Amino acid sequence: VKVYLPFRTLEWIEETESLRIIDQTLLPEREEYLDLRSVEEVYGAIKVLRVRGAPAIGVAAAFGTYLAIKDEDSDAEALKKKLNEAADYLKSCRPTAVNLSYAVDTVLEEVETSAEDEPSALKRRVLATAERLRAEDEEKCRLLGLYGAELMEDNSTVLTNCNAGALATCGIGTALAAVYTAKAEGKRVRVVCCETRPLLQGARLSCWELQKAGVETTLICDNMAGSLMRSGAVDMVVVGADRIASNGDVANKIGTYPLAALARIHSIPFYVVAPSTSFDLSIDTGDDIPIEQRPEEEVRTVRGKVGIAPEGVSVYNPAFDVTPADLITAIVSEFGVIEPPFKTNIAEVLRNE
């Protein structure tokens, strides 16, 4: 099956040596592309979520490392020093998604293990690695779609939050890849998008790309998922992931945990769809995943344009929460569907590949 989506989340522009991204802060009103030409511009774009989604920010950061060193011509040592600084800088940008560290560390490792000593050769290697990570992500999305679609029956309603779609990746998405693939296979799949306050990625981004893909979509506020599940209208919950611990605990967009808890109460399957780059076997449980706290103004305003609360009121604004493994029915990776017990099965699947 072939899924076609008429936009590109991120691509490398060879002629201008720049990373072109769709500016996601302007969606859904305007589809505008930005060419990022320096590591600082990449950092800034990731920070304010012009480019977002765990897989996409990983690949964007990999290209960012190239932008940091592309004009360094003195010697290999200076180049590696600059590369390491850029790596630390980019990894500090957003702490929760492990894909960012994974991508940047992959670039560093490629350079460290290279026999080359010419700056120009090392630079080619950095760029080639970033491009390889992009291509791999695209392919992983395709496989996530195929495995995820197997879980979806014809005529079913999928509830999701945030944007685990094409806009979060270099391919057709993670959770939404499953929807697109199921549709391409001829299944009728409806999607309910939780708007996902404060930054409304569900309303702004998932609804936008699902509409473009011709998928039947209904938007709800986050607090409506409970009664919708209770009414029997939801067949499954499918979400992405920002980091998956060894035991299967999943950090994902704030609001994921309550969806998982409500799904359990209503005996609705709860699936996480994520590439292997979102797994972090270096940590045991979700308790060890750092949770990014974002600016209070994101909650006190909507899109920075309209205030919704009295000035000076305190705000709690964690960008992610942790869903304990025991609420997850299965995790879909590019290697297939991983079922409980997660600790054993995740280790086995990742070791075999």
Add this chain to the structure above:
Amino acid sequence: VKVYLPFRTLEWIEETESLRIIDQTLLPEREEYLDLRSVEEVYGAIKVLRVRGAPAIGVAAAFGTYLAIKDEDSDAEALKKKLNEAADYLKSCRPTAVNLSYAVDTVLEEVETSAEDEPSALKRRVLATAERLRAEDEEKCRLLGLYGAELMEDNSTVLTNCNAGALATCGIGTALAAVYTAKAEGKRVRVVCCETRPLLQGARLSCWELQKAGVETTLICDNMAGSLMRSGAVDMVVVGADRIASNGDVANKIGTYPLAALARIHSIPFYVVAPSTSFDLSIDTGDDIPIEQRPEEEVRTVRGKVGIAPEGVSVYNPAFDVTPADLITAIVSEFGVIEPPFKTNIAEVLRNE
């Protein structure tokens, strides 16, 4: 204990024969009062939530019946006909809160059972009934506060949604009355307000009045309540009610049900605070409570000012959900704290009064 709040949600202005309300659509930016001089203006203000909250709309509607008949001078029959039409009109405005029907029906009954046959005397009776309902609501709030405060320990954190505060009533509120009273009794109580999309009554209204009352307040998005409960930071959940069925099922603002479900999972007490006017013994369970569906634009935009979704996307926008009785720890009424089994205990408490 005495609780003072420096604003009036609704009051009757004798000289101009008008119902003065604080325009809640303008809060928290502007504290402006509107004088409503006709039943149509009252209907319109209730419809677009300039005045809202189950107890407050009941009393507002009662004054609305007076505005409908105050210029009817022909005879008692014509006046009663007009009054009945106004009653039907007002009751159709918002279907879920039973307080609206209760208040309007109380006015009708007063007139039906009156021996008077003079239009002027009947009109006085209608106005006096509306004023009595207002005063009773104020007194019920005081008692709700006293009984509710008993449930709050010193140094505790209360999570609430929407606005079950002074702005929802003619007194110091329902759920928030308990907070204000506990504070006046010298207890330190912090409140976490769920913003309550789509109309943001938690962010706009509860934060506003809690700030005015000097209560320590933190605003969260609705999807953050789950992880906050999981972190151990919430000692109890306290909400209002729009209608309570005989078996204790509670219709309240959309998002209440998931809070109750999450509270149960985390062994956090879940309290409903509501006056007896919110009970509807004519229905057996929450399944029989009509749930108001509101305009899609409320979800696709924020405060009518900023769009958050692509045009044309479908929306599901129920204003309320139903929390099943078995998730409720206790219901606080002006007669005291009602504990399970609710079917028996609600009937007994209301019969005795």
